[in-house]
Amino acid sequence: MENQNILAADKVIHDLLPQKFGLRGKIWTATLIIICLIGAYAYFLQLKNGLVVTNMGDYASWGIYISNFVFFVAISLVGSLITAIFRLTDVKWRTPLTRISEMIAVSAITFASLIIIVDMGRPERLVNLFTHGRLQSPIMWDVIVIGTYFCISLFLLYITLLPDIRIMIKAKEMVGKPFAKLYKWLGSFWKGTEAQEKIRNRSITILCIVIIPVAFCIHTVTSWLFATTYRPGWDSTNFGAYFVSGAFLVGAGGVVVAMYVFRKVYKLEQYITDKHFEKMGRILVLLALLYLYFNVNEYLVPAFKMKKSEEVHLTALFVGRFAPLFWFAILVGMIIPIIIILFKKGRRPLPMFIAGVMVVVGAWFKRYLIVTPTLLHPFLPMHDAPEKYKHYFPSWQEWAIAMGSLAGALLIITLLARIFPVISIYKTLTDENETAQK
Amino acid sequence: MTLLLAGIICDAQDSTNEKKELQLNVTYYLPQNNIPYLLVTTKTKVERKFIGVKDLKVNVYLNSTSDSDLIQSFQSNATGEERIYIPPSFKGVWDAASSLTFIAVAAANKEFDETKGEVQVNKAKIEIDTSSTDETKNVTVTVKTLQNGEWVPAKDVELKIAVKRSIGNLPIGDEETYTTDSTGSVTAEFKRDSLLGDSKGNFILVARTEDNETLGNIFAEKNVTWGIAPTIDNSFDNRSLWATSRKTPVWLLFMAYSIVIGVWGTIIYLVSQLFKIKKLGKTS
Numbered sequence: 001m002e003n004q005n006i007l008a009a010d011k012v013i014h015d016l017l018p019q020k021f022g023l024r025g026k027i028w029t030a031t032l033i034i035i036c037l038i039g040a041y042a043y044f045l046q047l048k049n050g051l052v053v054t055n056m057g058d059y060a061s062w063g064i065y066i067s068n069f070v071f072f073v074a075i076s077l078v079g080s081l082i083t084a085i086f087r088l089t090d091v092k093w094r095t096p097l098t099r100i101s102e103m104i105a106v107s108a109i110t111f112a113s114l115i116i117i118v119d120m121g122r123p124e125r126l127v128n129l130f131t132h133g134r135l136q137s138p139i140m141w142d143v144i145v146i147g148t149y150f151c152i153s154l155f156l157l158y159i160t161l162l163p164d165i166r167i168m169i170k171a172k173e174m175v176g177k178p179f180a181k182l183y184k185w186l187g188s189f190w191k192g193t194e195a196q197e198k199i200r201n202r203s204i205t206i207l208c209i210v211i212i213p214v215a216f217c218i219h220t221v222t223s224w225l226f227a228t229t230y231r232p233g234w235d236s237t238n239f240g241a242y243f244v245s246g247a248f249l250v251g252a253g254g255v256v257v258a259m260y261v262f263r264k265v266y267k268l269e270q271y272i273t274d275k276h277f278e279k280m281g282r283i284l285v286l287l288a289l290l291y292l293y294f295n296v297n298e299y300l301v302p303a304f305k306m307k308k309s310e311e312v313h314l315t316a317l318f319v320g321r322f323a324p325l326f327w328f329a330i331l332v333g334m335i336i337p338i339i340i341i342l343f344k345k346g347r348r349p350l351p352m353f354i355a356g357v358m359v360v361v362g363a364w365f366k367r368y369l370i371v372t373p374t375l376l377h378p379f380l381p382m383h384d385a386p387e388k389y390k391h392y393f394p395s396w397q398e399w400a401i402a403m404g405s406l407a408g409a410l411l412i413i414t415l416l417a418r419i420f421p422v423i424s425i426y427k428t429l430t431d432e433n434e435t436a437q438k
Numbered sequence: 439m440t441l442l443l444a445g446i447i448c449d450a451q452d453s454t455n456e457k458k459e460l461q462l463n464v465t466y467y468l469p470q471n472n473i474p475y476l477l478v479t480t481k482t483k484v485e486r487k488f489i490g491v492k493d494l495k496v497n498v499y500l501n502s503t504s505d506s507d508l509i510q511s512f513q514s515n516a517t518g519e520e521r522i523y524i525p526p527s528f529k530g531v532w533d534a535a536s537s538l539t540f541i542a543v544a545a546a547n548k549e550f551d552e553t554k555g556e557v558q559v560n561k562a563k564i565e566i567d568t569s570s571t572d573e574t575k576n577v578t579v580t581v582k583t584l585q586n587g588e589w590v591p592a593k594d595v596e597l598k599i600a601v602k603r604s605i606g607n608l609p610i611g612d613e614e615t616y617t618t619d620s621t622g623s624v625t626a627e628f629k630r631d632s633l634l635g636d637s638k639g640n641f642i643l644v645a646r647t648e649d650n651e652t653l654g655n656i657f658a659e660k661n662v663t664w665g666i667a668p669t670i671d672n673s674f675d676n677r678s679l680w681a682t683s684r685k686t687p688v689w690l691l692f693m694a695y696s697i698v699i700g701v702w703g704t705i706i707y708l709v710s711q712l713f714k715i716k717k718l719g720k721t722s
Binding site: 210 | 527678679680681682686691694697698702704707708711712715719720722
């Protein structure tokens with residue numbers, strides 16, 4: 001029996017250790033690097049020539065950079081959903097999902113921090129926020145809370161990795177040399193003693209408790225950047241909850257997509273099973289329904305009243321120039337995934353993957369719709385504003401930078417998955433031991 | 439054929455010889471305690487609108503068009519308006535005369551014939567006096583003209599009496615204008631209660647004639663303390679959501695710092711726990 005357990009343990013370690021990139025992995029990574037480099041070049045042009053290279057103007061002063069920022073902040077919330085909430089509520093099947101969600105959280109919050117700097121015409125003035133920052137400004141709250149969430153997410157990823165690092169140091173022949181020094185530097189002190197384990201467990205529990213309010217804060221504060229201004233489409237008391245529910249949805253959608261891809265690429269069918277997709281499907285449909293509910297509140301109530309100032313904005317969304325994008329975001333981002341996942345067959349891996357992709361893509365466009373149409377419909381229009389002020393379509397530099405940031409976030413996840421196990425080996429072994437003992 | 443040719447020649451003559459009508463106006467201004475000046479305008483009518491005529495050579499004279507009486511020559515600008523100050527060299531003529539004639543002559547050019555404009559004014563002055571009781575405040579304005587070296591009251595002169603404000607003048611009562619009586623005076627009741635003044639409650643009363651045929655435009659001003667001194671709202675310097683970073687509301691500072699200290703205190707504690715784990719690893 002003991003031998004069987006040892007064999008099973010070896011198999012788990014073998015299956016879950018990080019693997020070298022195959023040809024597909026190399027092509028994928030190279031593609032991401034190329035997109036990042038194009039984005040970096042576009043940013044170089046922006047730094048050199050100023051924000052004039054963008055199509056932002058006096059009306060649309062926030063464009064796809066800010067849409068992207070809101071998207072990254074939203075998707076980063078998944079770390080708190082899967083790791084913290086599932087751990088504190090003792091969800092047993094969470095093990096294969098926690099590491100993936102932590103990696104997504106770290107990469108997303110990294111690029112949320114970077115893309116907001118990209119939106120600044122004079123990035124070197126970022127330091128002024130710390131030297132002359134006004135605590136009265138929601139932007140200052142956002143800076144504080146994003147920095148805090150980044151640190152907590154990184155810390156959570158690191159501390160949960162410690163036992164796995166020890167396993168990787170021990171299995172250096174299987175892992176290979178490239179990262180041996182890194183593993184040693186990161187976790188050679190971890191011996192897995194009872195005292196160490198006790199402190200680690202307590203630290204993870206504390207982190208899980210802290211990360212939930214911080215995660216709520218990060219997205220609530222981001223929503224307040226909009227809701228504290230008196231503009232059509234943003235002037236809402238519903239915005240905090242609306243943003244948080246949307247963030248949970250896109251985060252869960254992102255995890256489902258990552259689950260499917262890692263399961264397929266690393267052949268993890270034994271670990272990320274159909275049962276996990278089934279469970280995540282139920283959560284995803286609940287979150288999609290919740291977000292749909294907030295959307296109904298957000299659009300139906302103002303549309304029922306149809307105040308003059310809101311009318312132009314809502315008409316543009318419902319039947320005007322933004323209607324195709326708006327209905328795409330509602331249908332593809334919420335309604336179609338709900339219809340797919342409501343049925344048991346829809347909660348199988350492939351339909352779930354498709355639904356997850358739809359949720360994530362729909363969510364990206366939804367953020368664009370939250371930011372831009374409102375800016376194009378100000379309460380106080382400028383006198384004799386040039387026609388170009390009233391329209392916004394991103395320049396190639398904006399697209400390149402936005403796509404570069406998305407590729408950058410995927411690149412971080414890819415590199416983390418190359419260096420560290422995407423499923424916690426230690427936790428999987430512990431779970432299996434517990435199951436065997438029962 | 440001859441008739442046709444004659445018609446063409448006539449048309450050609452019409453198009454070349456017909457000149458436009460120039461309006462050359464001279465207006466006289468005498469601000470209180472200030473140098474008198476003239477406003478010379480060169481305008482013509484184009485599509486029912488008067489527009490300024492530029493590049494016209496205009497000479498302005500005092501009393502006669504002889505070279506010795508030339509006050510100033512100028513080339514008109516695009517606005518068609520030019521302000522001419524009476525130079526000190528005319529002080530002798532100015533002091534001796536009780537009536538003055540200002541003549542402007544615009545030289546002929548391709549578009550306009552030589553045009554003359556003139557204005558004759560009697561030298562005059564305006565005095566403002568004020569009186570007030572508990573219930574009413576009155577403004578008495580007296581207009582006097584110079585006749586044979588003596589100042590005599592000017593009757594039937596139409597005046598505007600107002601309070602000087604930032605953008606324009608605010609009439610002191612319901613009447614748009616007031617007319618002087620046989621003593622050259624008119625008394626108007628000041629009906630603008632609760633009018634904001636400067637920091638001490640002062641504002642300026644203005645009495646003026648406006649395009650008077652014999653007196654021109656003459657002004658007088660008087661400072662009165664009938665206004666209300668504004669109370670300065672100093673809330674900008676208080677702690678508020680719209681103040682500078684040094685004036686952040688205390689409750690906000692307390693809340694923000696409590697949260698930041700609470701969360702970062704926990705993070706620092708957890709980092710210390712990590713060092714503890716490290717230490718345990720070295721000793722084990």
